[in-house]
Amino acid sequence: MKGSVAGHLILKDWQLYRMPIALSIVGGVMSLAIFQWGGGWEGTMVVGSVWFYVALILVGTMLPLVGIVNERKKQNLAFVMSLPISPIQYTTSKLVSTVGMFLVPWLTLTISGLMLVEARGIVPRGSIPMMLILDAMPFVGLCIITGVALVGESEGWGIAANVFCNSSYGLVWYFLSRVPALMVNTKGPVPVWNSTVLSVLSAEFGSIVLILGLTFYLQSRKRDFI
Amino acid sequence: MTDLAIELSGVGKTYPFFSLDNIDLKVPEGQIMGLIGPNGAGKSTTIRILMGLVHQDRGEVRVLGHHMPAEQVAAKWDIGFASEDMRLYESMTLGWHMSFIQSIYSSWDAAYAQLLLKRFGLRAEQKIKGLSHGQRVKATLLLVFARRPKLLILDEPTTGLDPVARHEILRELTNVMADEGRSILFSSHNTQDVEQISDQITFIDRGRIIDSMDKETYLDRWRRVRLEVPFGIDLPALPGIIGIRRDGRLAVATANEFVPGLANAYESAGARIQCIESMTLEEIFVANVEHSREEVEA
Amino acid sequence: MNGAFAISQSDKRPMYLQIMEQIKQRIAVGDWSEGQSIPSIRQLAVDLQVSVITVKRAYLELEREGIIVTQQGKGSHVASTSGLGARLREQELEQHLVQATRIAAMLGLRPRELEHRLREAGDRVAEKETI
Numbered sequence: 171m172k173g174s175v176a177g178h179l180i181l182k183d184w185q186l187y188r189m190p191i192a193l194s195i196v197g198g199v200m201s202l203a204i205f206q207w208g209g210g211w212e213g214t215m216v217v218g219s220v221w222f223y224v225a226l227i228l229v230g231t232m233l234p235l236v237g238i239v240n241e242r243k244k245q246n247l248a249f250v251m252s253l254p255i256s257p258i259q260y261t262t263s264k265l266v267s268t269v270g271m272f273l274v275p276w277l278t279l280t281i282s283g284l285m286l287v288e289a290r291g292i293v294p295r296g297s298i299p300m301m302l303i304l305d306a307m308p309f310v311g312l313c314i315i316t317g318v319a320l321v322g323e324s325e326g327w328g329i330a331a332n333v334f335c336n337s338s339y340g341l342v343w344y345f346l347s348r349v350p351a352l353m354v355n356t357k358g359p360v361p362v363w364n365s366t367v368l369s370v371l372s373a374e375f376g377s378i379v380l381i382l383g384l385t386f387y388l389q390s391r392k393r394d395f396i
Numbered sequence: 397m398t399d400l401a402i403e404l405s406g407v408g409k410t411y412p413f414f415s416l417d418n419i420d421l422k423v424p425e426g427q428i429m430g431l432i433g434p435n436g437a438g439k440s441t442t443i444r445i446l447m448g449l450v451h452q453d454r455g456e457v458r459v460l461g462h463h464m465p466a467e468q469v470a471a472k473w474d475i476g477f478a479s480e481d482m483r484l485y486e487s488m489t490l491g492w493h494m495s496f497i498q499s500i501y502s503s504w505d506a507a508y509a510q511l512l513l514k515r516f517g518l519r520a521e522q523k524i525k526g527l528s529h530g531q532r533v534k535a536t537l538l539l540v541f542a543r544r545p546k547l548l549i550l551d552e553p554t555t556g557l558d559p560v561a562r563h564e565i566l567r568e569l570t571n572v573m574a575d576e577g578r579s580i581l582f583s584s585h586n587t588q589d590v591e592q593i594s595d596q597i598t599f600i601d602r603g604r605i606i607d608s609m610d611k612e613t614y615l616d617r618w619r620r621v622r623l624e625v626p627f628g629i630d631l632p633a634l635p636g637i638i639g640i641r642r643d644g645r646l647a648v649a650t651a652n653e654f655v656p657g658l659a660n661a662y663e664s665a666g667a668r669i670q671c672i673e674s675m676t677l678e679e680i681f682v683a684n685v686e687h688s689r690e691e692v693e694a
Numbered sequence: 695m696n697g698a699f700a701i702s703q704s705d706k707r708p709m710y711l712q713i714m715e716q717i718k719q720r721i722a723v724g725d726w727s728e729g730q731s732i733p734s735i736r737q738l739a740v741d742l743q744v745s746v747i748t749v750k751r752a753y754l755e756l757e758r759e760g761i762i763v764t765q766q767g768k769g770s771h772v773a774s775t776s777g778l779g780a781r782l783r784e785q786e787l788e789q790h791l792v793q794a795t796r797i798a799a800m801l802g803l804r805p806r807e808l809e810h811r812l813r814e815a816g817d818r819v820a821e822k823e824t825i
Contacts, residue, residue, distance in 0.1 A: 178500055185492075186485065248482035249536075251449055253500060254472035256465075393451040396444060428745060570743040576736060588703055595747040612751050615708065674708060 175255045176263040183237055183267035190236075191274055194229035198222055198279040206286050215292070222279065223308065227339070229275050230312035231332050233268050238319040239328040248396060261320060261389040265382060268316045272309070280305050296358030299367040303352070306374040307342065311335035313378050317385035346370070398424045399461065401547050401579035402446065407455030409441060416441050416603040419455065423596065426576040428569075430594030430611075431583035432677070434685055437600040439583040440479070443551050446581070447477055460547055473501075476545035478536050480552040484524045490535050491520030494542070501543050509542035516564055530561045541568050548572060550582040554589055562589070569593060591615075591677035599684060606688055618680045619654040621662070622670040623647040629666040634658060638687045650675075650683050701742050709744055713752040718761065721772055722782040729774040732762065 201221030208214025241247055250260065283301065287293050318331035346352055351366035402423040409416040416438045423429045431439050444450040446459055448468030457464040462471040484493055498504040513520060516534040518527075527535060537553060553569075554562045570593055572578050584590050590597060591611070598608040607614065625631060625647045631640060636653035647667070651658060659669055675683070701712050720726040733741065739749040753770060756762045761778065764770040772778065798808045 175500055178496070182496060186487070244486065245481055245483040246485055248449075248479055249484060252447065252472065252475075252477035252482070254469050256448075256469050259469070394449075396449045426746075566743055570740050573746060574736060574740045592703065592709075593743065593745050595745045610747055611745060612708075612710065612747055674706065676703075 175253055176259045176266075179250065179253075179255070179260070179263040180267040180270070183263075184271065187233065187237060187271060190229060190232055191271055194225050194275045195278055197228075198225035198275060199282065201225060202279070202282055202286060206290055206292060222283065223304070223339075226276060226279060226305075226308040227311065227336065230272055230308040231315060231336075233272055234312065234316040234319040235328050235332065237268055237271075238264060238316065239325050242323060243325055251396060257392065257395045258386075258390055261386060264320060265316065265385065269312070269382070272312050276305075276309060294357050294359060295361050297356040298361040299363060299371075300346075300352060300356050303346065303367070303370050303374070304343065306371065307339055310374055310377055310381075311339070313381040317381050320385055321388045398426065400458070401425045401427075401460060402429075402581060403456075403458040404442075404446075405456045407442075407445060407452050407457060409445065409450065409453050414438070414441075414603060416445075419605055421598060421605070421608060423579055423581055425579050427595040428573065428580040428582070428593055429596045429598060430590035431581065431598050431600065432585075432587060432590055432681060433583075433600035433606075436602075438603045439600055440481075440551055441603075442600065443479065443549060443581075443583060446549055447472070447475070474546040476540035476543055476548045478540050478550050478553060480555055482536065484532065484536060484539075486525035487523065489521055489523050490518060490527075490538075493524070493535070493539055494520060497539050497543065503543050503545070505542055505544055508544070509538065512538045512541060512568070515568075516561075530557050533557055534561060534564070537565060537568070541572075544578075546578055548578075548580045548582070550580070552584055553582055554584060554586050562586070566593065587676065587678040587681055597677070599681075601685055601688055602692075606684055615674065615677070615680075617651075617653050618675045618683070619651045620673045620675055620679075621649040621651060621659045622673070623649065623659075623662055623667045624670055625667040631667060632661055632665050634661055639683065650687075652680075652684070652687070699742055701744055709748045710752040710755070713738075713742070713744070713749060714756055717752070717756060718782050718786075721761065721779050722786055724779055726772050728772055728776065728778050731769055731771040734769050735764075 198221075201218045201224075203218075205215055205218025205222065208218060241250070251257070255263070280302075283305070284298065287295060287298060287301070314335055315328065315331045319328040322328065322331075349366065351364055352370065355362035355364070400422055402421060404419050404421040407416065407419040407421075414436070419438075419442060421429075421442075431442070433439050441450065445452050445457055446464065448459075448465030448471065451465050459471045460474055462468070464471060484490075494509060498506070512518075516531075516538060518531060518535055518538065522531075524532060524535065533553070533556065537550075540548060540550075548569075554565050557565065566589060569580060569582075572580060573593075582590075594611050596609065597611050597614050599606040621637075623631070623646070625642065625645055627645065631642075631647065631649070634649075636651050636655065636658055637649050638652045640647055640649045649659070649662070654672075659672060663669060699713075699716055701709055703709075705712060717726070717732070721728075726732060732738075735749045735753055736746055739746045742749070753762060753764055757764055760775065761773055761782070762770055763773050775781075794808065794812075798811075803811070
């Protein structure tokens with residue numbers, strides 16, 4: 171035996187999907203550039219920030235839809251399952267590779283964005299907590315779509331999850347921006363980590379863990395894998 | 397007593413509109429079993445259960461000594477699987493797939509793989525999406541053959557292939573036979589292939605096994621008896637005859653449990669035997685299915 | 695060695711019989727001599743692209759007829775009974791003669807005419823061989 175099969179599958183996913191990941195990083199960086207060096211106009215700042223999130227949302231959608239739904243639809247799944255792995259090992263490798271591949275652009279762009287705010291100061295540093303809260307949303311979305319794609323098995327489910335998430339971002343943002351405890355310090359010079367901010371952040375990361383765990387559990391209960 | 401490469405005991409699986417029942421199947425090591433049956437008979441379901449991809453509702457499954465689906469990982473190290481509804485990654489090359497498989501299995505024989513590329517007329521640099529259907533099938537089978545697995549489980553390996561490609565695949569399948577430790581189970585609509593290379597034949601229809609036995613015995617049991625029957629003579633019902641068709645003075649009786657002398661009773665009844673012919677597996681297939689369906693309806 | 699073997703699926707006779715006949719022919723013609731070892735069951739099966747069980751059956755029947763001998767662990771060989779080749783040729787001739795008689799009867803030929811035709815055929819063969 172040469173190394174774990176699940177490991178080879180993760181590597182395989184990297185080879186298959188590295189183009190889109192690279193593109194999303196490029197897209198995200200470009201949007202940051204627009205944001206930062208667009209002359210400080212509100213217009214370019216909005217455009218830049220929107221594209222930033224679009225880049226993250228797009229890669230967060232594409233990875234599970236192509237990597238999971240398509241793999242099943244294009245009948246590659248039978249090929250993968252003919253290898254010496256169990257359904258649970260498959261699920262694990264898929265979760266690791268999908269979330270892992272998402273983390274590459276996500277961490278890159280999040281950290282770049284934070285560094286920009288720290289260094290350049292066009293945007294007040296008080297907005298950093300809200301930035302992070304917003305930033306985590308595509309991550310949660312990715313987990314939802316990934317979980318649904320794995321458990322739901324069909325393209326229909328994947329698309330439904332995708333639509334649900336995309337339409338939710340705006341709504342969630344709307345409600346969060348109405349919470350005074352979150353918005354009160356955004357224009358300030360210092361990031362304030364009050365309890366509301368921390369609760370929202372832990373809710374987001376908590377739901378990531380919950381969704382992934384639930385996915386794992388539901389997959390392990392399946393009796394017909396293909 | 398040779399080991400069993402495959403052993404199914406009392407296996408069953410229930411779906412809303414279809415159920416597999418009472419499947420008992422044994423494939424000793426070193427043998428080739430051909431699985432035949434109409435579409436929807438349950439061949440693919442049985443094969444998926446063998447691979448641990450579907451969990452049976454009843455019964456026990458052992459493949460290469462491993463319980464399935466619990467020990468499917470251990471089993472799959474030594475199984476080469478290819479099914480008709482399996483596809484390779486379109487955007488990648490055949491060479492990439494070969495490296496991928498090679499990185500996982502230490503039994504990969506690189507020299508044999510190159511030989512197969514030549515025999516099958518394939519090139520490693522080609523992307524899968526650029527291949528014709530027949531080439532894709534051959535590519536998938538190349539990935540299986542080059543690993544030299546102990547057990548090959550193939551669902552319709554020659555379906556949709558042109559005669560030359562079919563011949564190439566049959567040649568590699570029979571090359572597997574040279575090693576008496578290796579076994580094959582394959583399902584096919586191509587009764588000629590099954591008849592030619594199978595040691596054992598299993599017949600499935602509507603989720604049940606109709607027949608399962610060694611090929612030579614099986615072919616020996618089936619005969620077509622052509623008779624000349626004068627008007628007014630009734631032909632007796634004989635054990636081992638599953639059907640008689642009359643057309644004027646001619647009649648054809650199909651026997652599925654033929655023994656020499658079986659047809660003599662017809663002559664005693666006044667008919668004349670024109671000849672007793674053996675049947676091809678295809679003719680047996682059709683007769684079998686029609687007969688079992690008549691029985692169900694009766 | 696097995697290039698000239700041909701198993702035909704369109705031939706109505708069972709495969710094992712075809713194999714038996716072709717083995718007998720080789721012995722009759724002298725390609726395989728008495729005592730000579732012949733391919734193992736499995737090897738012949740691979741060469742002919744035919745199931746092992748079919749070749750096994752052919753070998754069993756041939757052994758029953760005393761034409762080949764299979765020894766556990768040592769493979770198979772043509773029986774070393776002297777005159778085996780000749781005996782098989784006799785059998786073949788007998789079969790052809792019976793066949794010729796039957797067809798002649800269907801054509802309505804009398805035994806005299808059949809004899810005459812046989813002599814004519816013999817002359818033709820002799821001619822071809824001198825050319």
